[in-house]
Amino acid sequence: MSARLPLIPETDLPPVLVTGGAGYIGSNAALALIDRGVKTVVLDSLVTGNRGLVPDAAIFVPGRAGDSALVERVIREHGIGAILHFAARISVAESVEQPALYYAENFGETLSLAQTALACGVGAFVLSSTAAVYGNGDGQPLAVTSPVAPINPYGWSKAFAERALMDMVAANRHFSVACPRYFNVAGADPQMRSGQASQHPHHLIELACHVLTGQRDCFTIFGRDYPTPDGTGVRDYVHVTDLAEAHILLLRACLADPGQFHAVNLGYGQGASVIEVLDALEAVSGTAIPRRDGPRRAGDPAVLVAQSQARELLGWQPRFDHLETMVGHALAWERRRLGPATSLQR
Template identity: 40%
Template sequence: MSWLVTGGAGYIGAHVVRALQDAGLDPVVVDDLSSGHADFVPEGVPFVQGTILDRDLLVAAMREHGVTGVIHVAGFKYAGVSVQRPLHTYEQNVEGTRVVLQAMADAGVTSIVFSSSAAVYGTPDVPLVTEDLPKRPASPYGESKLIGEWLLRDQGVATAASDAPLRHTSLRYFNVVGSADPAVYDTSPHNLFPIVFEKLLAGETPQINGDDYDTEDGTNVRDYVHVGDIAAAHVVAAQRLAAGESVEPAYNLGSQNGLSVKEIMDAMARVTGIPFTPVIGPRRPGDPDRIVATGELAARDLAWQNRYTVDEMVRTGWEARRAATA
């Protein structure tokens, strides 16, 4: 059983590839390397370099490798930058997903796991985010992910009575951190963990953006989940789709217990052994006080669980980042 992983040379995608291998499934990677890295793809895994906007390339890859399902991770995922680059965001995330679905239809592939995002909710004002919460994305990125979910839904409806109905689910995750393989680390210039790691490696002091939020320590609270747990959930979702088992249209992959930015900074100093006192900067516009999700549905259906403490999240990410320059 072969699964095509779009964006499989990226931080999250490369972890999904390894989790598929561990489960005895055969991954195939398509990635344009715009943010991914060829050396993140394990040796022996078929790697097709190209864009998901190329339908012919996708169809050829699916047919050549006998692909039976797709895990669609590829996309432009920077919410803040998407405000400045909305057209690029929609091209990569909306048109890209449409082309993936068209290629699947052309190649007769009927199962897809879609990497969605907590950004579809915008800035919810509830203590715990559940899947049925109204969707109010606050950025082109969040909007593009929500439209991606709609595309899956509509194609599922359109093909429901056919000989090849589309089976799908979307996984909405929050702040993905850590590493489950020292060969793979987060290289994003926009995510908290790599930002702090690069500051520490450069001998600089990390910054906290605002300390006057309505939280216990004044810094905003987010839902941090380990990339190894995220990858495992993708595999179980793929297995359920392949087996014809029922799945929900979407699942939150959340911890149910948020961590404040200050708590993350404390763990960074503790685990790295580099003492520092963060600089307090101004708030970023639009940053909510708290976003934390329940993962109850995913726990029920996808064996979802949070297996890592905050120190382990930091330690695995730090070790992978340091290994890259060893």
Template identity: 50%
Template sequence: MDGTILVTGGAGYIGSHAVLALLDAGREVVVVDNLVTGFAWAVDPRATLVEMNVADPRMSDLLRAHDIRAIMHFAGSVVVPESVSDPLKYYENNTAATRALLASAVAAGTPHFIFSSTAATYGTPDRVPVAEGDPTVPINPYGMSKLMTEAMLRDVAAAHPMNYAALRYFNVAGADPQGRSGQSTVGATHLIKIAVEAATGKRNAVGVFGTDFPTRDGTGVRDYIHVSDLAAAHVAAFDQLAAEPARSHTLNCGYGRGFSVLEVLDAVDRVTNLKLDRRLESRRAGDPAELIADNRAILATLPWRPERDDLDGIVRDALAWERRLGEREKGRQG
């Protein structure tokens, strides 16, 4: 498919992997990132990096100058507890900034938009696996900021010649198997990231928040998807939007099965031949017992199939990246 794709937040965790997937598929890529949480070195040199905020009014000029065919929008704030303590930051960085980006896209005539949404739009689901048509009742400002953006996308697509894919991520983990990118954010809250930090000596222990959930071992169960599989879903979503410009999609991105916190930590123990120190803590407010994707819609809609649906493999890739980060840090200090 011809045309250049703009990736916002392409210097961040998931965005940098989408950039790799697009480039590996032969696409032309422009990255826009303000580098507040992203890293310029995480952007593959085959892409063009522009340091800019997505809400910048010059964005429409950039879209025209590069003849952008589609926007993959990853830029935004993603820490759920922070969204509770600072909700206006999330409505500014996520909802308001995306509104400005959409205005630029409409002005420039950009026809396709792929949005980084979240399973947090469901809140605490009444059933698992949770499907796209189930109630969306977010329990934190992060989830609400993303759901508001989904509503904007529906309205914009109805009023203008644009279609979209809103991809609702479940728990993203792992790293590029070739070691080109990974989760580099300082203070990340992802379980597997925290666990491999502990395995490499960057943390003393791993907190287990809640041991009395109505699950098989009392700890929370989540659907973990490899970041490279998720990136591949974005490429497939773009191809589908381009092939059917009158149709838009809202799709879960997950594997349709879950692992508990303790099962994840057991996997890290297996891969590292270590025994992580587990510190049992009380539940965090608003944490659902289980969150698992019903992924039948994405499998029926896109020519996408998981290739890395293996928990130990996800952990191995995350661990390899964490060790690379450690070597990088030593090199900078030396």
């Protein structure tokens, strides 16, 4: 069993800069900080983010994470002592079509942000990473020691960013970095303060909720010939609120022990197939989801399930690690987002 990482007290958390805090995961992390009374500054270009997701109690600054002059001003003006970096492009399919965009934003802007953080004396940096760095894996639960072998530009852009940050820690011993590698994030804030609100949704659960709320006619299953029990892709779904809590723990770990690099899997260690997710949504909604079959999407592995030591390393205690709870929160958020006037619960 791995040794527990040291953590600073929650009450000692400094002001935190959250890049991409107008996005799904970033806004939930900002809420977790604000709920603890931490001064929180959100930096977001709103290219893919939604201004309405930024918590009212956060200080909002429009702009890009790669804008060094702006980031330096924000750090110095607000006394920022730690950074949660969520700003990124996240679509596997889009990365295959536009690889240069992904390398420029996910790698290039991360490098720029980290350099600015170092120059300003920020001691803790948490990069929103991904299980896509593992590629296809071998169908078994993936450990942080599993080979880094992405199969798409999205995964490579995050792997390159991780490597650069690891080297920066080695060269700057007052700097600590954590790279939580997410599996599939799901659900919404249980208080319905934030959830998915993508301009161009591509997450399975969000798309299925769009069908249940009448925004789409049918759900397309991309590939039924994977080497899995029902032929559809299997993923480890983790609730966004549990994920946000893990980020607070990672910040505390980075601040407690300078000069450390931590790669951590964030998943529950259990997988659900596309069919099982759709069945869970049907169970919580009481409504059938029309389905059709489509071809596999480029860059999609068959199975991605975590072997996660976050519980042991950080004392992470997930509260929402149940599939029907996750999809139930996601559907409740989508219905709330649309408002009562739509009345699209078919």
